[in-house]
Amino acid sequence: MKRKKIFILHEIYGVNDFIKDQGQTYSDSNTSVECISLYSNGKVFSYSQEKEAYQYFTQEIGFDRPLERLTLLLLEAKVQYDEVVLIGFSVGATLAWRLSNLPIHRIICIYGSRIRQYLDVHPTCPTLVILPSNEKSFDVNELKKAIERLPFVQTAQLSGKHGFMDYNNSNYCENNYLQAQSVIHHFLHKEQL
Numbered sequence: 185m186k187r188k189k190i191f192i193l194h195e196i197y198g199v200n201d202f203i204k205d206q207g208q209t210y211s212d213s214n215t216s217v218e219c220i221s222l223y224s225n226g227k228v229f230s231y232s233q234e235k236e237a238y239q240y241f242t243q244e245i246g247f248d249r250p251l252e253r254l255t256l257l258l259l260e261a262k263v264q265y266d267e268v269v270l271i272g273f274s275v276g277a278t279l280a281w282r283l284s285n286l287p288i289h290r291i292i293c294i295y296g297s298r299i300r301q302y303l304d305v306h307p308t309c310p311t312l313v314i315l316p317s318n319e320k321s322f323d324v325n326e327l328k329k330a331i332e333r334l335p336f337v338q339t340a341q342l343s344g345k346h347g348f349m350d351y352n353n354s355n356y357c358e359n360n361y362l363q364a365q366s367v368i369h370h371f372l373h374k375e376q377l
Contacts, residue, residue: 186267187266188267189215189261189265189267190270191268191270192206192210193270193275197233198226198227198229206273220254231354245275247275251283258286259286267290269290270290272292272294274296275298276296277294277296277313278293278301278302280292282302284311286309287308290309290311290372291312293313294349295315295347300322300330307336307337312367312368313337313339315340343360344360
């Protein structure tokens with residue numbers, strides 16, 4: 185049986201209950217899951233602190249600083265496991281997208297709205313991008329068209345807004361959560377592209 189390692193990158197809020205629950209969702213006897221905190225102090229923001237959390241992420245972390253650390257972590261895991269998968273939510277999804285040139289098994293990006301700033305990235309491993317039907321700051325359909333043409337990219341667009349998978353988010357939609365989990369499960373278990 186193949187040994188699998190799944191890393192999960194959080195949203196701006198940090199490794200909160202939702203992210204921890206996602207870790208348990210993917211864990212089984214052959215799969216080790218690790219929720220990576222992008223915040224060195226393990227800081228977690230409440231949902232009411234959205235603006236503060238966003239400001240903290242953009243000023244203290246950003247989309248460049250974590251890349252070297254994450255690359256080393258993923259490549260070390262690749263030596264120890266048969267399969268390495270990276271799942272990112274929101275800002276974590278954008279970071280995952282930026283790491284999609286690494287020789288790992290799969291990457292899953294869930295509502296990574298800033299992917300639109302990194303369209304020069306062309307994934308070299310199977311990459312699933314799950315998008316909401318709309319975002320307040322840009323046209324999701326244009327992003328979808330731009331990335332679904334890339335050879336290793338599969339997209340899934342579900343009705344709803346950014347955060348629809350997170351049961352603590354005001355945009356949560358149980359039906360969309362279940363659909364997204366089904367798409368993710370299928371993507372994780374299909375043969376290598």
